[in-house]
Amino acid sequence: xxxxxxxxxxxxxxxxxxxxxxxxxxxxxxxxxxxxxxxxxxxxxxxxxxxxxxxxxxxxxxxxxxxxxxxxxxxxxxxxxxxxxxxxxxxxxxxxxxxxxxxxxxxxxxxxxxxxxxxxxxxxxxxxxxxxxxxxxxxxxxxxxxxxxxxxxxxxxxxxxxxxxxxxxxxxxx
Amino acid sequence: xxxxxxxxxxxxxxxxxxxxxxxxxxxxxxxxxxxxxxxxxxxxxxxxxxxxxxxxxxxxxxxxxxxxxxxxxxxxxxxxxxxxxxxxxxxxxxxxxxxxxxxxxxxxxxxxxxxxxxxxxxxxxxxxxxxxxxxxxxxxxxxxxxxxxxxxxxxxxxxxxxxx
Numbered sequence: 001x002x003x004x005x006x007x008x009x010x011x012x013x014x015x016x017x018x019x020x021x022x023x024x025x026x027x028x029x030x031x032x033x034x035x036x037x038x039x040x041x042x043x044x045x046x047x048x049x050x051x052x053x054x055x056x057x058x059x060x061x062x063x064x065x066x067x068x069x070x071x072x073x074x075x076x077x078x079x080x081x082x083x084x085x086x087x088x089x090x091x092x093x094x095x096x097x098x099x100x101x102x103x104x105x106x107x108x109x110x111x112x113x114x115x116x117x118x119x120x121x122x123x124x125x126x127x128x129x130x131x132x133x134x135x136x137x138x139x140x141x142x143x144x145x146x147x148x149x150x151x152x153x154x155x156x157x158x159x160x161x162x163x164x165x166x167x168x169x170x171x172x173x174x
Numbered sequence: 175x176x177x178x179x180x181x182x183x184x185x186x187x188x189x190x191x192x193x194x195x196x197x198x199x200x201x202x203x204x205x206x207x208x209x210x211x212x213x214x215x216x217x218x219x220x221x222x223x224x225x226x227x228x229x230x231x232x233x234x235x236x237x238x239x240x241x242x243x244x245x246x247x248x249x250x251x252x253x254x255x256x257x258x259x260x261x262x263x264x265x266x267x268x269x270x271x272x273x274x275x276x277x278x279x280x281x282x283x284x285x286x287x288x289x290x291x292x293x294x295x296x297x298x299x300x301x302x303x304x305x306x307x308x309x310x311x312x313x314x315x316x317x318x319x320x321x322x323x324x325x326x327x328x329x330x331x332x333x334x335x336x337x338x
Contacts, residue, residue, distance in 0.1 A: 051215045051216065051217040051244070051246055052215065052217075053213055053214060053215025053246060053247075054213070054214055054215070055211075055212060055213045055214070056209040056210055056211060056212050056213075057210060057212035057213070057214045057247070057249055057251075057336070057337035058209070058210035058212060058337050059207060059208065059209050059210075060207070060208045060209075060210070061205065061206070061207050061208075062205065062206035062207075062208070063203055063204060063205050063206055064205055068205050069205070070205050070207050071207065072207065073209075077213075077215070079215070079246075092295075093336075094252075094254045094295075094296045094297075094298070094334070094336070095252070095298070147336065149334075150214075151332075155221070156221075157220075157221025157222045158221060158222040158223065158328070158329070158330060158331060159218050159220075159221050159222065159223075159241060159330075159331045159332075159333065160218075160221075160330060160331070160332050160333075161216050161217055161218050161243070161332070161333050161334070161335070162332050162333070162334040162335070163214040163215065163216065163334070163335050163336070164214075164334055164335065164336040165214075165336075166336055166337055172203060
């Protein structure tokens, strides 16, 4: 009986070393693709296009909360015959999906963009991974949406184009 | 002696379970990221339009369908439009026509000019463009009612695409 008690105590000590139940740390997140249309996170039209593009167009983050972070891998594509500079920036949405509100003002500070300007060679595809890192003392009650602006910064004309990644953030209900 | 052993065993069991249960429950709260397969890409031509010399209270415009947005996206998109206000040596104020105040309006290939192009934000220009369907659109300038100067005015118009 004494040996059993000692064994249980040792087992408890091992579990203490393996976990920190008072803090739920974000785990390594694998980006999952909806549906089975394309096998990889990057899908491109079968015909080569001459413009600047990116994939995917939407992300949905689940179980998000203060103190957590989520990686958003975006693949940029320069389909033109000349090098270009692509600007990546946080953007407020022009509209939101049903059940979502516009992101809190502070959310712009929660998005970590590793490179705001990326130079791509002709026909080059490159991945950039943004991270949404919500501080522990931040608050967001409703599910919210923000956008990421992807723009060819080489444009000089009066009319310019921009693409936007939509990111839906679903907060963990505690 | 037996009572002490039983008490020790019970305490150890409670301690072990209190530590084990959160570990076993942690996986249901993990952050998930799901990406929707989609490629977004648009381009626009021509890249400019010169309204040239304008009159007070005038409403010069491009022809209907003057601009073409080529939609190379693989999913339905929504197209928005915005601008960054007026620039020049003596810029107008951006807004409804007034003294040295003017704005742009747009429409999607019907010549109605029912979309006021906002300054610093965006308004919906075309609600749904399916993959491979281009968007034709046009611009109109609501000139100031009075000019106090003749300085050239410029602006940058941005058309944006997002998955619908």
